[in-house]
Amino acid sequence: MLLQFTKPKLYRTMRFYLQLFIFTSMISSTMAQTMPVDTSTISIKDTTTTLFDRRAAIKNYRPSIAGIAVPAVMVGYGFFALKNPTLLSINHTTRAELREDNPGFSTKIDNYLEYSPALAVYALNLAGIHGAHNFRDRTMILGISALLMTSTVGILKNSTHILRPDGSTYNSFPSGHTATAFMGAQFMWQEYKDVSPWYGVAGYAAATATGVLRLYNNRHWVSDVVTGAGIGILSTKAAYWIYPKLQRLFIPKSAMNAMILPTYNAEWKTAGISLVFLPK
Numbered sequence: 001m002l003l004q005f006t007k008p009k010l011y012r013t014m015r016f017y018l019q020l021f022i023f024t025s026m027i028s029s030t031m032a033q034t035m036p037v038d039t040s041t042i043s044i045k046d047t048t049t050t051l052f053d054r055r056a057a058i059k060n061y062r063p064s065i066a067g068i069a070v071p072a073v074m075v076g077y078g079f080f081a082l083k084n085p086t087l088l089s090i091n092h093t094t095r096a097e098l099r100e101d102n103p104g105f106s107t108k109i110d111n112y113l114e115y116s117p118a119l120a121v122y123a124l125n126l127a128g129i130h131g132a133h134n135f136r137d138r139t140m141i142l143g144i145s146a147l148l149m150t151s152t153v154g155i156l157k158n159s160t161h162i163l164r165p166d167g168s169t170y171n172s173f174p175s176g177h178t179a180t181a182f183m184g185a186q187f188m189w190q191e192y193k194d195v196s197p198w199y200g201v202a203g204y205a206a207a208t209a210t211g212v213l214r215l216y217n218n219r220h221w222v223s224d225v226v227t228g229a230g231i232g233i234l235s236t237k238a239a240y241w242i243y244p245k246l247q248r249l250f251i252p253k254s255a256m257n258a259m260i261l262p263t264y265n266a267e268w269k270t271a272g273i274s275l276v277f278l279p280k
Contacts, residue, residue: 061240062241105217116206117202137243141243145235148235149236165221173227177214177220178225178229184203185206185232186237187203212225
């Protein structure tokens, strides 16, 4: 099934991640074909398992009830705030206080900070600090997360038509920047929670800063930011739950050089998932 998107922000986000996925796919395929193997220390079976055998490497992800409940409540808060007078009042009073205290505040840092948690995962791996998944698997998990997140945000923006605080457009709910940032923060947490929880804390700090800056920039209401954070977290959790099942369902044991990638058609403004078989 194809999903329709019409917002420029979603196009840029999808294009950014698709470019990252295509680049990493090409690199991982090249590594698999050219990397020398020292047969005195590692067997061919070990190399195959490391690079391709996700059945052995990927375990089923079982999120805790609390891990689902907290972001779900955040999303519910945003929907409740669409009509609830008390929560709407919180939106408007918060905006008024921020504009009164910082009338000329404006920054574009949030346009870049939103991507920092996800990119940090790749930077850490390049630095030799390895996370839970190999290069290819974490890229596909991130791709599924991005597809779920952008689809959800796009549908809600198109269906709710909430005016932004600055009066520019009717696509305020939810915050796409915040959703992207918290998707990456949860991704960083999942990859590095067994290495050190502080990596995840740093990712969530960057995501929180992104959400706060969206408020200070007068681009979103409080409920937009809270909902975006919840959507981002849930999208990543869903991707970690879905990915092992997709591997077992679509990729036969003899075709471990396959990848599941999100696709985006700029002409028709549609997104989907493709199964790509790479040469051995």
